Amino acid sequence: MMDKTLIKAILFDSGRTLNVPRTGQWHITPNFYEIIDKDKITSNPMVLRNAMGKASDYINKILKVSTQEEEFLMFKEFYRIALNEIQYPVIDDNVLTALAKDNVYNDEKFLFFDDVEPSLKVLVKKYKVGVVSDTWPSLERVFVNKGLRKYFSTFIMSSIYGSSKAEKILLKIAIDELNVKANETLFIDDSESNLKAVEEFGMIPILIDRYDRKELQSKYPIIRSLEELSKLKNLEVPKGIYMGD
Structure with a gap:
């Protein structure tokens, strides 16, 4: 019987993933x-x-x-x-x-996508959830004032650390704060180049397409909304990954 990796955490990019x-x-x-x-x-x-x-x-x-x-x-x-x-x-x-x-x-x-808060309410019941974004400090204040910051157990902004997702330092900080392993973590991003770094770090990369580009192809699993995460049944993850019951 193949061992399955149980997903314990989900990390999100912010721009064009949660907001525009x-x-x-x-x-x-x-x-x-x-x-x-x-x-x-x-x-x-x-x-x-x-x-x-x-x-x-x-x-x-x-x-x-x-x-x-x-x-x-x-x-x-x-x-x-x-x-x-x-x-x-x-x-x-x-x-x-x-x-x-x-x-x-x-x-x-910023405008937040309509599915963000409803999906987060569901996801936080089963997973540790966080943000890792190449951005500046004001982003967190917007999340706080919109009532969304409370859903995230870690909130990593690149400029605070003088680094970027591509350098993977932020990814390490995030999993340490969540107390999970890289291979127990999904990372949702709209950029394939960011997901390449995520994959190299050992996380499970998921590409989100907020613009429903039917022609879009990727080596990574593609979702069009966060509802696909919260429902889980529509999400195809690599073999051996277990999303829980």
């Missing part, structure tokens, strides 16, 4: 076009996109961001770079402060 940006773009904040005069921005969306890309290059080099205050200062510089790139006519402290505040301190910057 309300505007559809991470750094176009809910009040972006109230703070910025849209008439003074080029009508070519690629120009703004490229400017955001250059500003992202700057923040992606900052590995350690320990507090929301540090995150706020980082995003002030982010928007200074972006607005300078599009040659916005008024780049002063008032504008930069308003944009950074809307990015960091606005709890409405």
Whole structure:
């Protein structure tokens, strides 16, 4: 009889797994076009996109961001770079402060998928549940204020540790905090590249497709909603993995 590995924990990525940006773009904040005069921005969306890309290059080099205050200062510089790139006519402290505040301190910057809380309520009855995300400190506050943080026994944000999922340090911290083994843990992520690191670490990778892309193929099991996890019967896991009764 084959030994079965009992799954004891489920770890989730956050962005495009549990939540998405309300505007559809991470750094176009809910009040972006109230703070910025849209008439003074080029009508070519690629120009703004490229400017955001250059500003992202700057923040992606900052590995350690320990507090929301540090995150706020980082995003002030982010928007200074972006607005300078599009040659916005008024780049002063008032504008930069308003944009950074809307990015960091606005709890409405994210939309959570409808299945998140109902599924978590079911999953926490059987599994230890956590978040491991390449992100900044304000994410946890949003989860707290939305009433979702209570479901997670660990909540790992990359910038707190100056690392990323790809380096696997965060994965080790998560399983240590949950007191489980890697092979007893599912990891749900929307990125195959992240799941490659998860697989190498010894966890069970599951790809989530929130956009129902029928043509999507993957070496990893694919789910389209968290309900497939909470119901379990629709989830195909590798041979020898036991999800419990």
